[in-house]
Amino acid sequence: MARTRYAELDILRGIAVMGMILFHFLFDLNFFGLFSIELNSGPWFWFARSIAFLFVFLAGLSCVLFSHRKGEGSYSLLRERGIRIFLAGMGVTLVTFLLFPEYTIWFGVLHLMGVGLFIAPSLFSRMHYTLPLGVILVGIGILFSHSSFLGIIPQWVGVFPFPFRTFDYFPLFPWLGVFFLGMGFSTRMYPHGVPRPGLGWETDSVILRGLQWMGRRSLIIYLVHQPILLFLVWAWLGGKIPL
Numbered sequence: 001m002a003r004t005r006y007a008e009l010d011i012l013r014g015i016a017v018m019g020m021i022l023f024h025f026l027f028d029l030n031f032f033g034l035f036s037i038e039l040n041s042g043p044w045f046w047f048a049r050s051i052a053f054l055f056v057f058l059a060g061l062s063c064v065l066f067s068h069r070k071g072e073g074s075y076s077l078l079r080e081r082g083i084r085i086f087l088a089g090m091g092v093t094l095v096t097f098l099l100f101p102e103y104t105i106w107f108g109v110l111h112l113m114g115v116g117l118f119i120a121p122s123l124f125s126r127m128h129y130t131l132p133l134g135v136i137l138v139g140i141g142i143l144f145s146h147s148s149f150l151g152i153i154p155q156w157v158g159v160f161p162f163p164f165r166t167f168d169y170f171p172l173f174p175w176l177g178v179f180f181l182g183m184g185f186s187t188r189m190y191p192h193g194v195p196r197p198g199l200g201w202e203t204d205s206v207i208l209r210g211l212q213w214m215g216r217r218s219l220i221i222y223l224v225h226q227p228i229l230l231f232l233v234w235a236w237l238g239g240k241i242p243l
Contacts, residue, residue, distance in 0.1 A: 005216070006065070006190075007208070008199055013058050013218050014211030019051035021225050028229050034236065052109065055218075056175055059113055060182025061189070063120045064127070068193030075121035086114025088223065096167060108168035110222075115172065116179035123183065131184030134177040141174025 026044070029035035039045060067074040089110030097104045123130055189196060203209065214221060 006195065006199070007203060007212055009058060009062060009065075010212040010215030011203075011208055012054060013215030014213070015215075016051050016054040016058070017214045017218050017221050018211070019047065020055070020222070021229070023048045023051065024226060025229050025232075028226075028233050032233055032237070034233065052170070052175075053178055055109065056112065056116075056170070056178040057182040057185075059116060060120070060130075060179035060184075061186040062182075063117055064124070064183050064186035065190055065193055067121070067124050068190075075124070078117050078121055082114045082117030082120075084114075085110050085117065085219070088219075089114055092168075100167065103165050103167045105166055105168045107170060108166075109170045112170040112172070112175050112179070116176060119176075120179075120183060123180075127183065127187050130180045130187075134180030134182075134184055137172070137177025137180065138174040139177075141171065141177060144173060 023039075023044070026035065026037060027039060030037060030039060037044065039048070063078055066078065070077060089105075089108055092105050092108060092110060123133075189199060
């Protein structure tokens with residue numbers, strides 16, 4: 001019988017949360033002129049992409065494990081959760097549009113997760129398609145990121161990897177492909193919801209338990225961490241943030 005939680009997945013998600021907070025703090029310092037570091041290329045760019053890949057991959061993997069625990073009853077639950085997360089993403093869109101209109105998050109990670117969770121149940125009976133489908137979507141995203149064909153598609157659609165100003169952008173190509181890769185690997189790492197040897201960790205480490213705690217609360221941390229970081233920047237600047 002599938003477990004309710006797997007420590008290794010929560011730990012990996014917790015690591016991703018820590019990486020996200022670090023990168024966003026550096027971004028905020030850069031954005032408000034308190035620090036100068038190249039984040040759009042080089043090591044920090046690939047660090048951010050690795051953290052994003054881990055988040056999205058684990059989301060795809062975890063939704064399949066959830067379906068093993070809950071059975072067909074999980075389908076409607078996942079779709080409802082997908083809608084809620086997508087609406088949370090729309091809330092982020094509204095806030096960024098009001099505060100930073102030039103950098104509005106039109107289709108960020110929450111929008112992507114919402115779409116992925118809503119679509120996922122349609123693939124549970126066709127899991128053998130998820131890996132090749134994921135590879136195809138990732139490949140198309142990489143291909144189109146270097147194509148002038150994108151000029152005829154509105155940027156806000158959230159389909160292809162446009163280069164435009166925004167705080168956060170996770171187009172369906174390639175990132176929905178990463179979500180599908182997570183789904184596909186779930187059947188190899190946790191066949192029928194049961195971990196292969198070497199997985200299903202148990203640990204008493206304080207550090208790892210802390211990462212588990214963060215991993216289990218990744219959504220709420222995602223929603224609140226930026227206001228906290230902005231408060232720290234505000235305090236650093238003596239109560240003033242140059243907008």
